[in-house]
Amino acid sequence: MTAMYRIGVDVGGTNTDAAILDITALATPTRGVLATCKSVTTPDITSGIASAIGAVLDNVVAATGVTADAIKSRVLSVTIGTTHFVNALIEADSRRLARVAVVRLCGPFTRQIPPFTDFPVGLRRIMDGGTHYLDGGLEIDGREIAPLDPAQIAECVAAIREAGVSAVALVGVFSPLDHDGRHEEACKAQMLALDPSLDIVCSRGVGPPGLLERENATILNAAILATARRTIKGFKAAMRRLELGCALYLSQNDGTLIDADAAAEYPIKTFASGPTNSMTGAAFLAGLDKPKGLDLEDGATPAEEEQERHQVLVVDIGGTTTDVCALLPSGFPRQAPNFVEVGGVRTAFSMPEVVSIGLGGGSKILTDAAGNVTVGPDSVGHYLTEQALVFGGQTLTASDVVVASGKAQLGDPAKVSGVPQSTVQAGKKMIKQMLESVIEQMKVSAAPVHVLLVGGGSLLVIEDLDGVAKCTRPIHHDAANAVGAAIAKVAGEVDVIEILDGKDEKAVLASACDKAIKAAVDAGAAEDDVKIVAVDKIPLQYVHNRATRIVVKAVGRLAVPEMTAGTVSNVLSTGHDESEDTETEIAKVHVPDAAEPTNKPSLHVDIASYRPEVRDGTWYISEVDLELIATGTGILGTGGGGPSYHELLKGLQILRTGGNGKMRVVSPKSLNDSDIVCFGSWYGAPSVINERISSGTEISKGIDTLTKVMGIGPLAAVLNDEIGGGNGMSAFPTGCLYDIPVVDGDGMGRAYPTMYHVTMYVYGHPITPCCLTDAQGNISMIMHADSPTRVEGLLRTAAVELGLGCAACARPLEASIIKQYAVPNTISQSWYLGRAVHLARRSKTNLTEAIFDATPGKLLFSGKIVDVRRDVSGGYTMGSVLLAPLEGGEQDEAQQQKAPPAVTDRHHMVIPFQNEYLYAAWADASGAETGEVVCTVPDLISILGQDGEAVGSQELRYGLRVSVIGMPAHPLWKTDKGLAVGGPAGFGLNMPFKGVGEYSPPRSVIEEFGT
Incomplete structure (x- = not known):
């Protein structure tokens, strides 16, 4: 068979790797790799790529005797992967990151969570170019929130110009619905007519619904846009210099290909291409996908290798960063949750789970006045061979420390002989700790770890790493990124x-x-x-x-074009300016807290010894408390209630802007019977509420309206309608606004889909008057209805008209009713659940056992999602999820030991849901129920991801590895009245209630930590 070639290139912060593969020889022991090359990444991009590709082409010419022109005529493609863009984020490099003005087309909505709220502090300082709220945006049904206002747009452009900002992230509410671009694209056109120099990125081309995550990705894309265009221009120049007439691609986050011109406009789609290529290339080179009968590089048989695979991690160490990702035994990457953090920023991309740290061969090693040694994240990058000590430079790098320790041959060892041994030892210790820390972060248990070590910076691993059973450097390991790019589809x-x-x-x-x-x-x-x-x-x-x-996703192999020697493709005949561009060297601004997450305050405390602040019977909520409670409310959400993340951000924003001291919780026992307790929660569809973010005034408008209509005096406290999901935290901003405490309890003890599932109404207490409000000032009041069920119907009808993103406020009630019919201590329960999960993650102990130490419950199933079915009936999302047991190699040892016996018998489990999970039953592989029902409502059924965080019914997707737990509901739900509304009969199910154990009242944070 005539040889056909694919060239892969990886442009790292320090080195540029290249590999050429013969695609007709991929099943051979060499894996079809004919040649690899590593050259220094050059400031002009072009030279390094041209040098690397030229070297591998020369090697093939020398090995085969075929002319260079003949080789080039058989090259199908050049695929380039790069960490150039993501390195800019990790390093907070102001050379490559532009300030971005965010323009929201939102009308009165979205103010409660401003742009950049969850950005790392340092990145926000560099990138925040101001926020502008304009009329525009759509409702879920396609109606306009408000028409575009040309006068507003003109004022916005003038303000952006005055601020000296040229990059713009244009984000319209529900822009993914806007197929014709009548808002984002129309606004962009008007802005460019006023100032053609603006670089405007529309969010509708960047990500799916979920405004904050899509906006974050759009901001990152806009910030890196100018750098991406320069970089890709350099890629094209390299192709012209080499006279290669094949197609030019970049590799995307999922390991597939994107055309170079498209990548220049949407570089965000290539942010994780370097780590992804490393992952797929490492698995390919290590033989994890080898056909049966092929020997592995180290001589082990596939069966022997399989026994060693408990957790397989790829650790790719470059010149600037270390990227770590996990592989399943099949060789496929472990998928990240629905939302992925890129450079510490939460985005909505689906990609393999990769963690990057600022450690590489070029990482700078600094010693402060006190003698403390730090490694990175600053790096000399592609100047390693100029600035590192071993090459005659003046900068101490991680590579210098390794050479000084006598563990690597690089440059001139004599040039590092003067480095103090104390610095060398401290640097080695820090490098080892950084690697061990990031590996621990990626582990899902304490089971043995097999590391596939790749990348040119792998020389930094000079001794055994704690917690790693085996380290393997596959063949051509130093070019795994390039090989991964070459084999992409x-x-x-x-x-x-x-x-x-x-x-x-x-x-x-x-x-x-x-x-x-x-x-x-x-x-x-x-x-x-x-x-x-x-x-x-x-x-x-x-x-x-x-x-x-x-x-919908379609995948295919790269087409084989009609190619002859001398053929010139559009890469060579591009109409762009062909002058070679270089990046201007501007002093790089490194902000030490650039990667400091603003949404994870628990990272800064020892959770095991952390004590919440309780004084005089009042629990004063801290940022750490909010994070733990958010995890717990997700678990109590039983698949519904909406995600807690937005409510966490709202709470953190309040604490950081003056709410400290006002955000507090009290026990229901502390209230006088005559005290008036108010309610207020988000009402509608999570898919709307997470896109058309609230203004922050909706709940207070409802409460103010009710108190005025009813003539009620001062409010003593506020109670959550439901503790499950985002609504479990919605009372905190309300309490701060009115300077009243939140009651430690709620009206459900979980999440349910309707207002009439609140326990006070189940037991006959009034729900009316009740009102529905939105950010535009619309208020719908129900003064009376013949039943709570009728109230729900009236609210639902009004909510549809108001766009399904509203606040519902029911009649305030006396504290005597709350004491008797609310579910007590559920905020405390959420806190304890969150603490259990966070502690188990840090200690790598069993997550479900930690949860059951905090609350009664039972592990129902451990496995993977193999089918999800959804439909809409009566406005509710109905469906079911089918779970299969994990194959032996997919399951780590801890899971195998702790999984219930039924899993080892290879049963499947089906869980129907109506937003919340209704029951769990044994099933066959088709999803047909085959045995007893294991658990039903009102007991709580929660599905947890590998990190212990809850997976909502809207987040279910094929391939996720999950655990299913059951928890007993409060006795208020076990009576005839309770079961009629919240049990199987309340959802039209013809089955008896099946519980998972006896309810035990949750511990009280106030009582435990108040002494």
Whole structure:
């Protein structure tokens, strides 16, 4: 078979790697790798790439005797992966990050969580170019929140120009619905007409619904846009210099390919390409995907190697960063949760889970006045061979320390002989600790770890690492990134929201599939090889127009073009300016707290010894408390209640802007019977509330209206309607606003889908008058209804008109009723659950056992999601999730020991849901129930991810590894009245209640820590 070549290139902060593979020889022991090369990354980008590719081409010419022109004519593609962009974020490099003005098209909404709220402190200082709230944006049903206002847009452009900002992130509420671009694109056109120099990125091309995460990704894309264009221009110049006429691609976050021109406009899609290429390349080179019968590089048989695989981690050490990711025994990467942090910023991309730290061969080693030694994150990068001591430079680097310790041959060892041994030993110790720390972070248990060590900076590993059973350097390990790029496939994806009312659903899906296939073919896939590999149909909750998010992905091998020697492609004939560009060297501003997460205050405390502040019977909430409570309310959400993350950010924002001391919790026992307790919670659809973020005034408008109508005097406290999910934290801002405490309890003890599931109303206490409010000042009041069920129907009808993102405030009640019919101590219960999860993560102990030490419960199942079915009925998301047991190699030892016996018998489990999980039952592989029901409502069924955080019903997706736990509900739900509303019968299920044990009252934080 005639040889056909693919070239992969990885441009790192320090080195540029290249590899050339013969795709007709991938199944051989050499894995088809003909040559690899490592050269220094050059400031102009072009030279380093041209040098690396030229070297591997020369090697093939020398080895085969074939002419260079003949070799080039058989090169199918050049694929480049780069950490250049993500390095800018990790290093907080102001050379490569522009200030970004954020323009929200939102009308009166979204003020409660401003842009940059959850950015790391240092990145925000560099990138925050101001925020502008303009009219515009859409409702979930496509209606305008408000029309665009040209006068507002003109004022906005003038303000951006005056601030000296040129990069703009334009974010419209529900812009993924805006197929015609009538808001974002129209606003962009008006802004460019006023100032053509602006670089404007529209969020609708960046990410799916979920405003904050999509906005964050859009900001990052805008910040790196100018650098990306310069960089990709350099890539093209390298191709011209080499006279290569093949297609030029960049590798994306998922390891597939994107055309160079598209990547120049959306560099965010390539941010994780370096680590992803390293992962796939390492697995490929180590033989994890080898056909049966091929020997592994180290001589072990596949069966012997399988026995060693408990956890396989790829550790890729470059010149600037170390990237760590996990592999399943199949060789596929472990997928990250729904939201991924890139440079400490939460974004909405689906990609393999990768953690990056600022450690590489070029990391600077500094000693302060007190003698303390630090390693990175600053790096000499591609100036290693100029600035490192061993090469005659003046900067002490991590590579110098390794050479000085006598553990590596690099440069001239004599040049580091003067480095104090105390500095060398401290540097070695710090490097070892940093590597061990990031490996621990990626582990999911205390089981043995097999590390695949790749990258040119792997010389930093000079001694055994604690917690690592085995370290392997595969063949061509120092070019794994380049090999991963070379073997990448081509994908096409469609991710849209469609209104299915009045449409043929099959036709809509077929159209989406056709578009995905076309996108893959347009990106270079072979038309006869493209296949649809994933179709995900996700109905949005509580909507009546059948709004559905449709995600379709098609994948195929790269097409083999008609190529002859001398053929010139569009890469060579590009109309862009062909002058070679270099990055201007500007003093780099490094901010030490650049990667300091603002949403994880618990990282700065020893949770095991942490004590919440309780004084005189009052619990004063701290940032750490909020984070722990957010984890716990997610677990108590039982699949519903909406994510807690936004409510966490709202609470943190209040504490940091003057709410400290006002955010407090009291026991229901401390209230006088005659005290008046108010209510207020978010009402609608989580898919709307997480996109059309609240203004912050909705709940207070409802409470003020009720107190005025009812003539009620001072309010003594506020109580959560439900503790589960985001609503479990919604009372904290309300308490701060009115300077009243939050009662330690709630009206459900979990999450339920309707207002009439509040225990006080189940037991006959009044819900009316009740009102619904939105950010635009609309207030709908229900003065009286014949039942709580009727109230829910009236509220739901009004909520649809108000866009399904509202606040519901029911009649305030006397504290005597709260004491008798609310579920007590559930904020405390959330805190204890959160503390248990965070402690177990840090100690790598069993998560579910830690949870059951905090609250009664039972592990029902451990496995992976193999099917998710969703539909919408009556405005509610109905569906089921099917779980399968893990294969032996997929499951770490701790899980194998702790899983219930049924898992080892290879049963499946099915869990139907109506937003919240309704029951769990044994099933066969098709999802048909085959045995007893294990647990039903009102007992709590929660699905947990590998990190112990709850997985909501809207977050369920194929492949997630999860644990299912059951927890007993409060006795108020076990009576005839309670079961009629919150038990199986209340959801139309013809089955008896099945519980998981006896309820035990939650411990009180106030009582435990008040002495």
